[in-house]
């Protein structure tokens with residue numbers, strides 16, 4: 001899935017909320033999106049989910065998508081179970097699998113007793129569980145979570161963490177926004193910051209490194225543009241192997257061991273996508289700790 005020159009502004013002549021974004025999201029990757037209030041995080045997530053269209057540029061290769069919005073439209077005239085079954089059908093499940101999935105997800109979130117309750121009568125917390133469960137019905141190629149953990153109890157937040165990890169391992173792209181900087185810290189492949197209309201890569205957010213992320217490197221601004229989008233002279237990828245793995249064959253660039261098995265891979269800019277794809281598609285996949293674009297000297 002790829003974003004090319006994507007921009008969004010609301011209304012004719014309104015200010016650009018996002019501008020000239022270029023981004024590739026490989027299968028099986030976990031992206032965290034952060035940024036100040038009003039910076040455009042939800043706008044970016046709605047574009048990714050396909051429920052809003054870019055004002056400029058294009059998004060290609062979007063797979064079947066599930067989306068948990070910041071606000072859940074709980075006023076639909078249906079019970080929780082019927083709603084989830086309907087969503088499961090939309091996500092491509094057969095009727096029996098959709099009914100089973102609806103009950104299973106409600107139970108995993110400790111809300112099995114509410115399958116027959118109308119959505120409008122659910123508490124806020126249970127509504128949020130239903131909102132999250134609908135995103136987990138079926139096996140989408142892209143799962144977009146906009147503050148989906150907010151309003152869930154501690155146990156349910158853990159259930160959602162686990163479900164996200166399962167999805168990513170199964171090849172789903174997951175993009176999320178969450179207030180907790182440590183959310184899924186060890187599993188995040190790329191952290192993006194939305195700021196001033198652009199997106200910036202941050203070092204992979206393990207809890208301690210998050211405190212001092214260092215200067216963001218501009219994903220868009222510093223690299224020369226080509227007909228295929230911006231290209232940097234070099235990209236440095238730091239990746240950790242799954243236990244017992246060796247470096248996948250046919251990996252482009254030069255690799256340097258960093259200790260504890262982690263590898264720093266330096267590739268020519270155009271080969272970065274290939275290298276990331278190879279590492280993320282390895283079975284089991286490598287964990288991408290950071291991706292740093294190095295501009296032309």
Ligand SMILES: Nc1ncnc2c1ncn2[C@@H]1O[C@H](COP(=O)(O)OP(=O)(O)OP(=O)(O)O)[C@@H](O)[C@H]1O
Nearest residue numbers: 010011017035036037038039040041042043044070
């Ligand atoms: N439908 C809309 N019409 C007009 N302006 C909008 C619309 N949706 C968002 N905006 C504006 O776009 C900007 C970015 O909003 P967005 O909700 O994407 O930010 P955010 O980073 O998700 O914010 P928050 O952290 O507060 O949720 C804001 O200035 C907002 O007012």
